[in-house]
Amino acid sequence: MTRPIIALAPMAGITDGAFRRICEEFGADVVYTEMAxxxxxxxxxxxxxxxLKGKPDRIPLVVQLFGSxxxxxxxxxxxxxxxxxxxxxxxxxxxxxxxxxxxxxxxELFQDPDLSREVIQASLEASNLPISIKVRIQxxxxxxxxxxxxxxxxxxxxxxxxxxxxxxxxSGEIDCRTIANIKQExxxxxxxxxxxxxxxxxxxILRETEADGVGLARGVMGNPWLFSEIKESRxxxxxxxxxxxxxxxxxxxxxxxxxxxGIIEMRKHLCWYVQGLPGAKDIRRQxxxxxxxEDIKKILKP
Numbered sequence: 001m002t003r004p005i006i007a008l009a010p011m012a013g014i015t016d017g018a019f020r021r022i023c024e025e026f027g028a029d030v031v032y033t034e035m036a037x038x039x040x041x042x043x044x045x046x047x048x049x050x051x052l053k054g055k056p057d058r059i060p061l062v063v064q065l066f067g068s069x070x071x072x073x074x075x076x077x078x079x080x081x082x083x084x085x086x087x088x089x090x091x092x093x094x095x096x097x098x099x100x101x102x103x104x105x106x107x108e109l110f111q112d113p114d115l116s117r118e119v120i121q122a123s124l125e126a127s128n129l130p131i132s133i134k135v136r137i138q139x140x141x142x143x144x145x146x147x148x149x150x151x152x153x154x155x156x157x158x159x160x161x162x163x164x165x166x167x168x169x170x171s172g173e174i175d176c177r178t179i180a181n182i183k184q185e186x187x188x189x190x191x192x193x194x195x196x197x198x199x200x201x202x203x204x205i206l207r208e209t210e211a212d213g214v215g216l217a218r219g220v221m222g223n224p225w226l227f228s229e230i231k232e233s234r235x236x237x238x239x240x241x242x243x244x245x246x247x248x249x250x251x252x253x254x255x256x257x258x259x260x261x262g263i264i265e266m267r268k269h270l271c272w273y274v275q276g277l278p279g280a281k282d283i284r285r286q287x288x289x290x291x292x293x294e295d296i297k298k299i300l301k302p
Contacts, residue, residue, distance in 0.1 A: 001061075004206050004225050005029045005213025009160060009193050010064040010090065010134065012097065014221065017054015018262065019254035019269065022246065024056040025219065027227035029213070031056055035100070036094055038067035038076035045079060052084050054257050060087035062132065066095060068104040068115060069201040070122035077126040088130040089123060093147070094162050096169060107166045110139045113150035120154050132158035134193075134215075138165035139180045144182060156183055158189040161213045163205075170194075172217070176208035183210050190216045218240075222272025239275060244300040247273040251296045270296065 008015055008023045010032035020031040033052050038271055040048045055061050063086040065076055077089055085153050091115060095106030102108075109116055123131050137144050144161070161182060163174035174195050183190045192205050193215035220226050223235035224246070247270055254262030270287040276278045286299050 001029060003188065003212055004230075005191060006202075006230055007160070007191055007213060007215045008032060008193075008220065008227075009215035009217040010035055010062075010092070011217055011221075012095075013265075014269075014283070016051065016254070017257045018250050018266075019224075020054055020056055020061070021253055022224050022250045023227060024059050026224040027231050028059060028216075030060045030062060030087075031297075032062045032064050032090060032215075033086075033169075035064050035066045035095065036076070036080070037103075037105075038065050038069070039103075041076040041079055042072055045083075049079075049083050050258070052080065052086075054253075055085070061091050062086060062088040064090040064092055064134065065123075066092040066100055066103075066105040068109050068119065070118045073119055073122045074126040078127075081127060081129065086129065088132060088157070089127060090132045090134055090160070091119060091123060092134050092228055094134050094136040094166075095250075096136075096166055107136060107139045110135060110147055110166075111142045113142070113147050116147065117150050118155070120151055120156065124155055130157035132156060132160065133161070134160045134186075134287060136162045136164060138167075139176050140166065144178060145185075148182075148185065152185075156188060158191065158198055159186060159300055160191040160193050162194040163192060163209075164194050168302040174205060179205075179209040181264075183212075189213065193217060195219075196226075199226065199233065199235070202226075202230045203233075208267075222269065222275060242302060243273055243277070244302065246299060248300055251293055255293050260292070263290060263296070267297070270300070274300075 008028045008031040093110040145166035189212040191213045192209050192211040196202050197219040251266050254266045271284045274283045
């Protein structure tokens with residue numbers, strides 16, 4: 001894969017199959033799914049598998065899993081391989097969401113490097129797919145290199161690192177120096193993540209970290225053009241008509257994948273698309289009430 005790698009980072013409730021395909025169209029090199037609970041894949045597999053559906057046509061798909069029990073990772077990976085056929089598996093060690101933390105997963109699991117090692121080892125034993133991890137630079141008293149010392153001998157292929165600590169959440173400066181140090185220690189691919197809302201910030205982070213690529217998250221919500229802007233080093237021409245066309249196309253994909261539920265879940269995406277446009281407040285008021293694809297087409301007409 002050519003460098004820099006421009007990836008769609010995993011975001012719960014956002015990086016569904018429809019949005020992943022839109023991001024592929026605008027230049028994403030690899031796309032990550034929403035986080036999937038390994039326990040849910042054991043007890044309610046169909047609902048969770050439906051969330052992961054929608055494989056891109058030309059680029060790798062990485063399924064991201066969260067949990068804290070090694071045996072559930074083994075089961076989940078075998079099921080995901082069979083039903084989704086992804087190109088890689090990613091394990092989340094960075095999510096700060098309370099519902100994830102309370103299960104000792106995500107950022108909470110990061111604070112237990114011994115158990116984290118067991119989870120990664122179980123995943124490696126369960127699959128021949130590339131295994132990657134997503135982390136933060138610090139959670140509580142545990143810094144990345146405390147965590148890394150416990151797992152560095154394992155066959156991890158890539159690390160996506162959110163350059164903020166757990167206590168920072170989603171605001172504050174990105175710690176480029178720590179990401180650069182990680183790149184020096186790790187021979188696999190390092191993707192810098194966090195706070196990238198425009199191409200200039202992506203270029204700065206790539207320059208200061210010497211990372212292999214970036215993982216784009218909140219910066220592409222309603223703005224999939226950011227992938228092409230980074231790749232082409234120029235701003236995209238986003239006319240009102242083009243924005244509406246892209247939003248309608250994503251809505252069509254969402255309906256194809258999820259039916260009416262996909263349209264309801266599109267409401268937040270639609271509001272992000274029109275943000276900053278003249279009359280956006282009135283348009284958003286209509287979009288939060290859409291029930292069908294036809295409703296969307298009437299509001300976002302050419």
